[in-house]
Amino acid sequence: MRGSLMIVRFTSLFALSLLATHISMGSSKGSLLLPCVQGNFEHSQACLEFGQYAEARAYAEMTLITRPVRYTVQGDPSGVVAEAVSIWREVLGDEVTFVQTRPGLADVYITFHPTVTLQGHRVCGLTTFRRGVRAWGNDHYLYNLTGSIELATTAPDGRLMDRRTALNVALHEVGHVLGLDDSPYPGGVMADIDLGSPVTAPSWEECESLNSLRSRAALVLQQAEVSTANLSAFSR
Numbered sequence: 001m002r003g004s005l006m007i008v009r010f011t012s013l014f015a016l017s018l019l020a021t022h023i024s025m026g027s028s029k030g031s032l033l034l035p036c037v038q039g040n041f042e043h044s045q046a047c048l049e050f051g052q053y054a055e056a057r058a059y060a061e062m063t064l065i066t067r068p069v070r071y072t073v074q075g076d077p078s079g080v081v082a083e084a085v086s087i088w089r090e091v092l093g094d095e096v097t098f099v100q101t102r103p104g105l106a107d108v109y110i111t112f113h114p115t116v117t118l119q120g121h122r123v124c125g126l127t128t129f130r131r132g133v134r135a136w137g138n139d140h141y142l143y144n145l146t147g148s149i150e151l152a153t154t155a156p157d158g159r160l161m162d163r164r165t166a167l168n169v170a171l172h173e174v175g176h177v178l179g180l181d182d183s184p185y186p187g188g189v190m191a192d193i194d195l196g197s198p199v200t201a202p203s204w205e206e207c208e209s210l211n212s213l214r215s216r217a218a219l220v221l222q223q224a225e226v227s228t229a230n231l232s233a234f235s236r
């Protein structure tokens with residue numbers, strides 16, 4: 001889509017994604033980024049190209065998650081959510097901020113359950129989120145990122161989930177919120193979970209996928225800001 005003349009309108013259209021952590025079953029996919037996240041970034045590039053700077057900014061900001069992610073956790077006796085959030089923060093060079101808040105003020109609700117199911121099948125975790133940009137009046141755009149994460153306290157095989165596995169699942173689900181898709185490559189947190197051998201740190205490829213998207217989005221944001229400033233200087 002990059003460089004194409006067609007602009008796909010995502011504005012005011014919220015992509016709802018439902019993603020589950022399955023146990024290892026094997027799959028085959030290419031990109032490590034969620035298609036909607038990649039699409040939103042490409043939309044920011046297209047907007048920039050077509051001089052729609054305010055909209056380009058909002059889509060780039062959404063890709064970068066420039067505002068703090070306010071989240072609330074119900075449960076988490078072993079602190080895996082706090083640890084997962086801090087691991088991802090470190091990966092992203094502290095550029096995405098997670099702030100724990102109270103229910104009612106949160107963008108992301110995280111809850112623990114004895115079992116979590118998707119379409120009748122037990123899964124380790126389930127993330128539902130919405131990302132979207134809304135137009136407000138004359139050339140004002142604001143992105144929105146909300147969602148919920150359900151984490152199971154027992155594995156699909158019925159056994160109580162140990163801490164390392166629970167951390168793997170929490171890292172996986174927060175990874176979805178940050179823009180990563182399920183990955184076919186074992187050894188990363190976004191791969192199907194191997195209950196016998198949990199992964200407690202994102203792989204280099206996972207970190208690189210996010211960080212490379214982020215640097216490209218930061219460039220779009222910067223160019224859109226410069227162009228807006230030039231435009232207002234010109235129209236003065």
Ligand SMILES: [Zn+2]
Pocket residue numbers: 019020021022172176181182
């Ligand atoms: Zn997943």
